[in-house]
Amino acid sequence: MRPENYLRVRVAAAAMAMIGLAGPVAAEPAHGIAMYGAPALPPDFVSLPYVNPDAPRGGRIVLGEAGGFDSLNPFILKGTAPWGLRSLGYETLMGRSWDEPFTLYGLLAESVETGPDRGWVEFTLREAARFSDGSPVTVEDVLWSFETLGRQGHPRYRGAWDKVATAEATGPRTVRFTFSSPDRELPLILGLRPVLKKAQWEGRDFAASGLEPPVGSGPYVIADYEPGRFMVLHKDPDWWGRDLPLNRGQHNFDEIRYEFFGDGDVLFEAFRGGAIDVFRETSAVKWAESYDFPAVASGEIVKSEIAHRRPTGMVGLVMNTRSPVFADWRVRDALLHAFNFERVSEVLTGGTAPRITSYYANSELAMRPGLAEGRVRELLAPFADDLLPGAIEGYALPVADGRPSNRQNLRAAFARLDAAGWRVDDAGVLRNADGAPLSFEILLRQGATEAQKIVDIFVEELKRLGVAVRVTAVDSAQYTERTDAYDFDMTFYTIALSLSPGNEQRLYWGAEGVTRPGTRNLMGMASPAAEAMIDALLTAETREDFVAATRALDRVLTTGRYVIPIWYAPTALIAHRATLRYPETLPIYGDWIGFLPDIWWSEKR
Known part of the structure; x- marks a missing residue:
């Protein structure tokens, strides 16, 4: 990106002077933020309430998808990238608890601070936060990522960026965004923006589809792939965030493999044949009539029904x-x-x-x-x-x-x-x-x-x-x-x-x-x-x-x-290998983002 198009960044001294002119602002850093009210979990929480904090780590899970992919950049409009890559390879400033309607807790950021009317938000990065190549996650990476996504990324990122009046580094590990119009959700939306490594994209077109994945800081990195056929993710052995309370009991598998198939019928036959480990069923009739194959009869495959309390969509x-x-x-x-x-x-x-x-x-x-x-x-x-x-x-x-x-x-x-x-x-x-x-x-x-x-x-x-x-x-x-x-x-x-x-x-x-x-x-x-x-x-x-x-x-x-x-399912129907487990306590969103494979684990060693 050319320097003249770079971030709307103001020097910290100027920003603080403007704040001073506006009078005192009563705000202080917090460990989390909720859309309404206060976060349910205290600052010293040990883990999310719907995970197994003592879940075994290791093992492998093979998931199936209908369709294919021709890109490894999940943040742009061009091309089709594997869905799971976005949440498993990259992290955001804050992470979501799926047991609350909309509450975030610190992830890359150790704290969040807003004004009384949420006209601005400031995040403080964790000093330990690292990308998968070992380099630190910096304020400069945050500022570059947010503007690049807002200007060149998928349209889903543009609306919030258009409401950012200024984006500024206010300290070595702090970054502040001031908004141009009232919107109480904006601090949370920015807290969920992925952070990428700026240096990877110097002199390159971010919006061009390709098979070189952006460098992220998440728990998994791509180990192998063949476009349209499969993708293998390996747990990053040096993942910086493994011991955060927000991550305890999550991302337990050493390997996650995605296999891609031409259609849903072929995908189901692959599951019956043992090529994949999990199948989400959408037909109540099939759930009742089509799971009579030997692996179900022997108990190797079990049928789980996951309740939820979310809107139908x-x-x-x-x-x-x-x-x-x-x-x-x-x-x-x-x-x-x-x-x-x-x-x-x-x-x-x-x-x-x-x-x-x-x-x-x-x-x-x-x-x-x-x-x-x-x-x-x-x-x-x-x-x-x-x-x-x-x-x-x-x-x-x-x-x-x-x-x-x-x-x-x-x-x-x-x-x-x-x-x-x-x-x-x-x-x-x-x-x-x-x-x-x-x-x-x-x-x-x-x-x-x-x-x-x-x-x-x-x-x-x-x-x-x-x-x-x-x-x-x-x-x-x-x-x-x-x-x-x-x-x-x-x-x-x-x-x-x-x-x-x-x-x-x-x-x-x-x-x-x-x-x-x-x-x-x-x-x-x-x-x-x-x-x-x-x-x-x-x-x-x-x-x-x-x-x-x-x-x-x-x-x-x-x-x-x-x-x-048409219809909706008040419960999700998931058939899976008996060695794959999930917690007894379910989040209110049920089988949703952050559920499978995020909080599952394998009993097989």
Whole structure:
């Protein structure tokens, strides 16, 4: 990076002078920070409450992934990098406890300090913090990493960086960020930014995809790999952070191997054949019927069910409103009616899996049935004229009788389409006033077998409406390229949501994502109401206001009719070798980031 584009750094003396002019600031360094209230764990905590601090270390675990990879840089938009690399090879200033909605404790940083209104945050680095090559983690590395990620990294890093007014070294091991707008979450967001080694990238293009991994400070380093085939991580024998209380009981394996397969069916057969050690099952029917092979009967493989208390998130078929066919909400609503969830669920899950009813279902953050009331109604009221039906008065997904005919809902679908100007001609084809047929493409990732089965049933329903659909399955690289560029009409969509939504909501639903590539706003929504609800949850000073803002956002999203939801699993279904163990006490997030393989261990020696 050229010097003139380098960090917005102010000298410490100038920064302290500015602080002095503003009057005294009551703040002091702390071992952790929570979005609301105080961290649950004291400064002298021994380990996280959901780990086994005495877990055996050593052994090996082999994990399977459907798809492939063509990059080892997980921090940029270009290329596809193995998912596990980001969390296992790199560290952040602070680490998350997955037993609290959103609380961080010191990792690379030994302490964090904020002003009373969180208008700034200061981190103090641990003197012992080291990269995998033995070099110290410095303030300069932090400043370079944050700006480089914010300017050249994946779009998920840009929103927070745009709110940083100044970034400055205030001491040999301290770094301060001052914010340009109110946002109580920003200190936590910056605490979770990965720190990379600046010297590795001198004179090089950080945004260019490649197979040289960035140097990190995390517990694992890459030992071997073959693009698209496998990746082997070895525990760094000199990992600086192994004895931190935050890490006690975590990262117990000496080796983690990822094997990549063409699709989910092949991946399952590899598990049956003993090539991999763990398989996450998403089908309740398969869980009940397909695990009768010898390794299960002998006890070599065990079936574990991991409960959680997190929101459902959204899983289903997303409609891209950038495509003219889905710009009209009535067409989207018609397809929601045409989708016979009850039949699809009966065929694929035995009717046992509960449906996702909103983005934050299964949590206190979910929209409540019926009329919006109290603070939720106050937040939505200024946008009443622009909100879609149901946002204020109440909304529920269409329910079918489960029969293939789905007649009642199809009648409602035809009515919506008729109101939108689509009518069936003599040949049974839906056409608009210009004679153009209603047709679109459903884009799928090769190997997504469950998604393919869902789509196959849905396409039959759409034929009865007179809709022409083509289904296209592409490899992982093409799928990522097309979805990053929003080059699709409809595709299968999965977005996980936490108990503490914040700045990432702009990446998911913000209007910038309509044109900016690589966001999670696959539906292309541009909603002033959603933007206002995000502002409200980011600036909420009480838990009550935060919950109300999230419930209001949930109403805007759900009644936007952007996604045809399917089901969620209240428990994760994991089949694994009996020698692999996990703690009896589960975090509230369950099988989530930081669970497998992070807090598991092997009894085999």
